Amino acid sequence: MSGPEPHILLYARDLSVARGDRVLIEQLSLKLVAGERLLLRGRNGAGKTSLLETLAGVRAPALGGVERLATLVWVGHRNGLNPGLSAEENLGFWCKLNDLPDTGVADALKRMGLVGRSRSRPSRLLSTGQKRRAAIARLIVSPARLWLIDEPLAGLDVEALPLVADLLAAHEARGGAAILTTHQALPDRVAPHRIIDL
């Protein structure tokens, strides 16, 4: 006997993605269901970032469409931090932009290992991995069910790996879902349920 239809959080139909006159992705259809972790994998320049941005709604598709059936957080590979603001100020500002309470900001940064000066100095003075940790902290303060994370482990050290792995596992256990990208194999701790090779 089959169970109930899994809850779909994102649906892309016949999606084509282009940069300039170059078509990168042609007629891709995909569905993401609650609890699922999908990996978009491909070499440098394959179109992972362009596709993820299209799924997130920050880039228009060349053809086809994306239905987002849940609220979404997109963490781009550029982190999206204002370099003059601290990690704490950046996350507080992001909460305001997204109409979220900023009461969990300090805790979220602490969970990502950002305490003391790394929390309060201008983010331009942070290391690559610290900036990545600050960007990922958005996932902790947001109730969104859909996480779209471009190269989640880029720049992170081995101590950050279990933090990200635990965040993903807890998110999916609550009925969330995630789409990740990578140009290389991901460690077992963050292994996806499904891979799309681009």
Ligand SMILES: Nc1ncnc2c1ncn2[C@@H]1O[C@H](COP(=O)(O)OP(=O)(O)OP(=O)(O)O)[C@@H](O)[C@H]1O
């Ligand atoms: N600003 C741009 N204008 C025109 N073409 C671009 C631009 N940025 C990227 N491209 C093209 O789009 C293609 C896909 O880029 P994209 O960043 O989506 O790939 P990616 O798979 O995420 O690569 P990487 O692993 O290097 O991050 C690249 O090969 C490049 O030729």
